[in-house]
Amino acid sequence: xxxxxxxxxxxxxxxxxxxxxxxxxxxxxxxxxxxxxxxxxxxxxxxxxxxxxxxxxxxxxxxxxxxxxxxxxxxxxxxxxxxxxxxxxxxxxxxxxxxxxxxxxxxxxxxxxxxxxxxxxxxxxxxxxxxxxxxxxxxxxxxxxxxxxxxxxxxxxxxxxxxxxxxxxxxxxxxxxxxxxxxxxxxxxxxxxxxxxxx
Numbered sequence: 001x002x003x004x005x006x007x008x009x010x011x012x013x014x015x016x017x018x019x020x021x022x023x024x025x026x027x028x029x030x031x032x033x034x035x036x037x038x039x040x041x042x043x044x045x046x047x048x049x050x051x052x053x054x055x056x057x058x059x060x061x062x063x064x065x066x067x068x069x070x071x072x073x074x075x076x077x078x079x080x081x082x083x084x085x086x087x088x089x090x091x092x093x094x095x096x097x098x099x100x101x102x103x104x105x106x107x108x109x110x111x112x113x114x115x116x117x118x119x120x121x122x123x124x125x126x127x128x129x130x131x132x133x134x135x136x137x138x139x140x141x142x143x144x145x146x147x148x149x150x151x152x153x154x155x156x157x158x159x160x161x162x163x164x165x166x167x168x169x170x171x172x173x174x175x176x177x178x179x180x181x182x183x184x185x186x187x188x189x190x191x192x193x194x195x196x197x198x199x
Contacts (some may be wrong), residue, residue, distance in 0.1 A: 015065065018144050023080050023193040027056060033056055038065075041077070046086075048123045049050075063087040065115060085189040094146050096136055104172055105181030107123060111136045111166035115171040117150055121165040125155045126187065129169055144191055151187030157160055 013019075013034070035125050040060040043148045045053045045068050054074040058140055059065035065086050072079030085092040085100065093099035108115050111134035126149045131137035138145055152163065153184055162179040164170035172181065 001158060016095050017067075017083055017085070017092055017189060018095065018191045018193075021069075021080060021083055021191070023078055027077055030056060030058070038062075049083075064089060064091050065093045066090070067092060067118065082190055082192040086119055086187070088187070090189075092189060094107045094148070094191070097134065097145060098146070098148050098186060098189065099177075100186055100189060101153070103153070103182055104184040106134075107148065108172040108181065116169050116171050118151065118166050119164040119166040119170055120150070120184075122167055125165065125185070131181050138190035144193060147188075147190040147192065148186050150189070153185040155183055 015122060038059050040057045042057050043054045045055040047053050053070055054072055056069040068084045070082045070083045071079060092098045111131055112150050113132040113134035115128055116130035118124050118125055118129060125128040128148045163177055163183050
């Protein structure tokens with residue numbers, strides 16, 4: 001567990017998503033689970049196209065554990081809709097084995113099949129759109145949706161023509177981009193809890 005920054009949470013946490021996070025959890029339960037000083041209510045959670053939302057930031061002062069929680073009712077903070085991790089080197093990981101910084105080639109191996117994703121360099125760039133029925137695909141009846149978003153890693157800074165970009169779908173086995181498996185890596189994790197809009 002991470003070094004404590006104030007009040008320690010009462011239970012050992014392993015920082016796996018979704019873990020204890022579920023649609024019915026709110027600020028009070030989050031404080032009990034993670035520690036009161038690790039739960040910050042904020043009106044400035046980042047969204048697409050510069051939009052901002054009201055929600056909760058877990059571990060606001062610790063980049064290795066920071067996570068953003070978005071709610072269906074953002075005023076009352078009811079109905080947890082999604083949890084997003086964006087920090088490079090984050091200790092959070094998905095319960096299917098996907099972690100921050102994982103190379104696209106490794107992600108495809110874990111999936112067991114090629115992965116489809118949107119091209120980079122726009123607001124929704126790098127989002128994995130289809131696991132092609134592989135091991136990481138959503139299972140029937142699972143109420144949680146697990147997402148990953150790809151980004152350029154440090155090796156890609158001088159190789160912009162070596163990975164796909166733009167508002168189109170691409171595949172991890174696209175022969176036009178033989179280096180993309182090493183140049184792209186997971187830069188965002190997200191779990192979503194759909195179908196809870198009756199809260």
